[in-house]
Amino acid sequence: MALASISLRGLRNLDQTTIEFDRGANYLFGPNGAGKTNLLEAIHYLAIGRSFRRCPDAELLGFGRNVLIISGSDESGERAEIRFDGREKRILRNDIPVEKLSEYFGWLPVVVLLLEDIELVRGAPGIRRNFLDVAIAKAGPSRKGSYHKDTKTQSQDGPKSEGRSQSAEGRSADGESHHQDTKTQRGETSYIALTSEYRRAVSQYNRLLEGGAWGEGRGTRDEVAAWEEEVVRTGVPVYEARRAKLGELLDCAAGHYERLAGHGAVFSYRSTIEAKTGDSPPERSTRGTVPVFASSAELAGSFRQRLAATRERARALGHALVGPHRDDIRITRDGRELRKFGSVGEQRLAGIALRLAEADMILSAGRQRPVFLLDEVASELDEQRSRMVLEMVEERGQMVYAAARRMPRQGSRDREIEGSSGRPQSTAHDASALEHLFGKEFHVEAGKVSEVS
């Protein structure tokens, strides 16, 4: 479902305004510092209740403003509003107050593509973990412990587990997917709840390790064992939920990367639970392969054993060394890590591929089409690639694209006149589709947003 309109007041440098969006493509252009990114931020804030800049709410409040009000509605008329008065944040959905942010999260799926996404590839593992946790959470609730059940059904319907090129093509403009997870029911444990419970257990365990006057009452063997068991108990469902979704996510990302870069790369999940000491973890993408563990019990056993094996080192360092909180996504080309050896261009494309895969997850979970927020992303790419990225985005959802230059829309028009070179659906002669592709243009300058006709 596309965002139909947004009204904002008191957000950073932006003037009070109401903007009606095109359901397809929206282009924001204007000089640096005009407020384009702030507008993207406003959409993100309305969708999720938080800024993508990961800043406190108070920073969103414009200088000299007392209150921030952002409201909007999607195509179906679903309304949302967030008010922040410098102290309290009030969230309304269809005029009804929402108590928990987690209940609000996801009414309007968003996917962000920023220049900083290159850090997804070359940054610290924590950035990738955070990305994958958010991507899984966005895709919707996960059935606790479904990994082992799911893999069983997956191996039965053969062909879809074959290629990653297929996963890139298979999800086309209408967001159609074979992986519709309609089993999501009320009362399921959400992935967010699973991860936060696990995080809590790990921080308790870490505290015990670091504060450990071991053997002097605190940190007795049995106490440590109890917390290790709790780390295992809460960590197993996190691992399983990741395994259940990550194969698809990483295969999609690999497919996108190959299409964009013109060469392949392996995207794999590296788990500290799986790796045995001394072994380098197997390098393969996960879809269609046999699950690493035959059952939850076997997984728990391995986790327990790995924790015990690293206990002494963990004690010296003051934190647990194995578990989903230490896992990572590894991206390699010809066996070499893109993180260290890839070019800036390759790293950038891999970051974009991960973001597109995040959108695929949302679509494949049967959720509504996401709103893409792009900030200057295409400007760092060559013309052909930036065109490809915009095409891939437009195929998957609504786009709000911010750039200093006015180029991308021009690119769309040229492409449309040339005909349907490589586009899956040939719509060159369909006037309404043409309009959809052109979308709307907005000029942003000194906090003022105006539509360009």
Next chain:
Amino acid sequence: MKLPGIGRKTAQRIAFYLLKQPDVAREMADSIIEASSKLRPCPVCFSLTEEERCEICSDPTRDQSLVCVVEEPADVLTLEQSGQHRGFYHVLGGILSPIDNIGPDDLRVKELVARAAAGVREVIIATNPTTEGEATAIYVAEQLKATGVRVTRIARGLPVGSDLDLADTETILRALEGRREL
């Protein structure tokens, strides 16, 4: 001074109400003083009582061989309201939480082990289904192993972070059925 669960506005409202009703205020003050001076932990189960032994521990109709382990005295009241438990209780007085510097020695685990060794058939661990509650349950179960007593854990069939009214009947049924051996 801050009381749990009472915000600034509620506190203000209560304060002004009491100022208008001096009799109520005096009565309330007296009961608070009386309660805090008379109530003390029951020497058997560590729940609160005014008597030598608490009401539950001195009830001969209850099943002495069944002990339900809870975190706080308030949990005893909650469980009693359900009317389903006909055995005794044991109040740990907290849960393991290294972050708050609470270890096994701060809880009444040794006392529980001693009780369990003396003619108890089953210990039901009813700590909350939080991370701390679960870790405590695991720890307590391990300590009880030597006594050979049957140890069970109340099930957590209800999802963490979700509301009770969102759970379907089947989930609730499972939660009741699924108490397990530790």
